[in-house]
Amino acid sequence: MIDHLTLARAEWDGYAAVYDDDPDHGLRDPEVRGAWRTLLLQHLPPPPAAVADLGCGSGSLSVLLAEQGYDVHGLDLSDRMLDVARAKAEDAGVDIAFSQGDASEPGLETGAFDVVLCRHVLWALPDPSRALARWVDLLRPGGRLVLVEGSWSTGAGLPARRTADLVREHRDEATVRHLPEREYWGRQIDDDRYLVVSTY
């Protein structure tokens, strides 16, 4: 019997070569790239804060933040996605620690990060609440969770209120900011995509 991690890994390995073709994935369009840069800088502590980018995929957000002076560790299940991420970091001339692993049990150093960043991964984990408990453990005192999720027109994803409630199982506070603006996605969207930030 094939376990869910092996299946997910194979699926994402197969997607790696074309993943960045979507504007919000590759961040190749300067307007989209600039929108994500501005958004993240509004919600992150100043560089050189330490950021764990869990499910970093092709590394677009990791590289964006490393270019701003953040100390980034990107973790992903898929070796092929990590290959893309490492090549992107090298092209950009930034130094990022990448490792292969399961975001549900990241195995990174406890209490070592100012930010746990995760975009479009939490919803797909088998036990999001348990994963969030692990992520909170990664944070230094005063550290924050920065999550980008969605409730997509395909039916996949997590409603914003559900994500905030999951975070509040482990934290005192979680704030939702909806992201309907096309500048983040490179096109008009008709579903709910959002940011959840928890600072304490």
Ligand SMILES: C[S@@+](CC[C@H](N)C(=O)[O-])C[C@H]1O[C@@H](n2cnc3c(N)ncnc32)[C@H](O)[C@@H]1O
């Ligand atoms: C939709 S992509 C998001 C990538 C990146 N965060 C971004 O915003 O572009 C989902 C990523 O999560 C990774 N992933 C899926 N399940 C995972 C798990 N259990 N642990 C770590 N990474 C996982 C996949 O390999 C893929 O790279």
